[in-house]
Amino acid sequence: MVSVTATAAEDVRRALSIAERVPDPELPMLTLADLGVLRGVEVTGDGTVVASLTPTYSGCPAMAEMRAGVATRLRAAGYARVEIRTVLDPPWTSDWITPEGRRKLTEHGIAPPAAAPRGPVTLSLLPTRRTVPCPRCGSADTEETSRFAATSCKALWRCRACREPFEYVKEI
């Protein structure tokens, strides 16, 4: 029988597949990979798994849970040495939410973000015309009720057609 020794590449792939599936504490329908906060997984020469995470917002209180979640899952999968690194540059953008992540958000009644602005944003006080389709009924007849909602990354909207309130992941 051939001995089953995982090659380095297989080992990285396995560690990655474990880290990728850790759910986000605030948006548990998404994995950290869906959200785009898992920036990479490496396995060093001595077998240490190094997972890199980036915060969505500077004050995101879920970062500690994310770190603990990834470390715990990797340890449970048999990796004795796990290191979590915080990556600040480049800063997280909502553009990193994957197509799969966007699909899951919509499925759970949360509108996914539009494309994030590039570069510095100038102050605009003109009435803005923007469309965020209702994740429940699809109507474009929606309005923002608050730029800030239950978590840093979301705004509060409502649909004039089906009358349901919904959350919108802000573009940043």
Next chain:
Amino acid sequence: MSDSAHDDDHVYLSLAEGHDDGSDARWAFGTGFEDPLHGVDTTVPEGVDPVELAATCVELADDALVSAQRLAEWCTRAPELEEEVALANIGLDLLGQARLLYARAGQVDGTGRGEDAYAYFRDADDFRNVTLAELPIGDFAFSVARLLVLSSWRLAHFERLAAHQDPVLAAIAAKGAKELTYHRQYAAEWAVRLGDGTEESRRRMRTAFDQVTPNLDELFTAYDVRSEVVEVLRQVTEAAGLTLPPVPPAPGAGRDGRHTGHLVPLLAELQSVARAHPEATW
């Protein structure tokens, strides 16, 4: 192991399963947070004076921490629930920026202090925040005017700091700038709404601008971003149907550790639990 995240009933469970350091401490709100710069390369690049870098970080962190504390005072007091949530969210962003900046200061100033040492165990004389940040919350119009001024000022400075030689400070600034853009937009929209609203809201908004302008020169003494900030304030006051009062000369005080009498009680409340139970973990 399941392929799906959906069946994970206990996303917080991992927090109760021990820490990297092997201690029994469990993560909770309060002191003993994990290092917000956990696993970030701590090297200070050549040509950067660590003492100067630490001082820069502490100044910016103090502005953010004190502002966050004032914003949090609006909880249960804001005109509407949505505004309370908004102000708390803005405060949370600033608190996050403060944590990162304190952590960076502790890495480079040679003391190895953590964020709690800066936030909880320094007295008012050691704080370097601008005095505008520490003034009481006043009415909603005053808090809006102050937020507009401070977010515009910090944003203009952060846009420059994003090119700082220190990659950690540059990254904190680049990220913070995106958040501050939202804060400024929020404050500007409210300033216009109040200024262009009822007779009473207009009176209050005009009074609020009169109250914040004497503090502007202190901000511009700290960071030379006068033209950007004044441009924003003109744009907003014009849209609100108000005029920007003249900016009297009033060079800095807070950056030199000279504060109003309002900072001491603010810190007393902020620091009371940490000082009653130093080194406590949950």
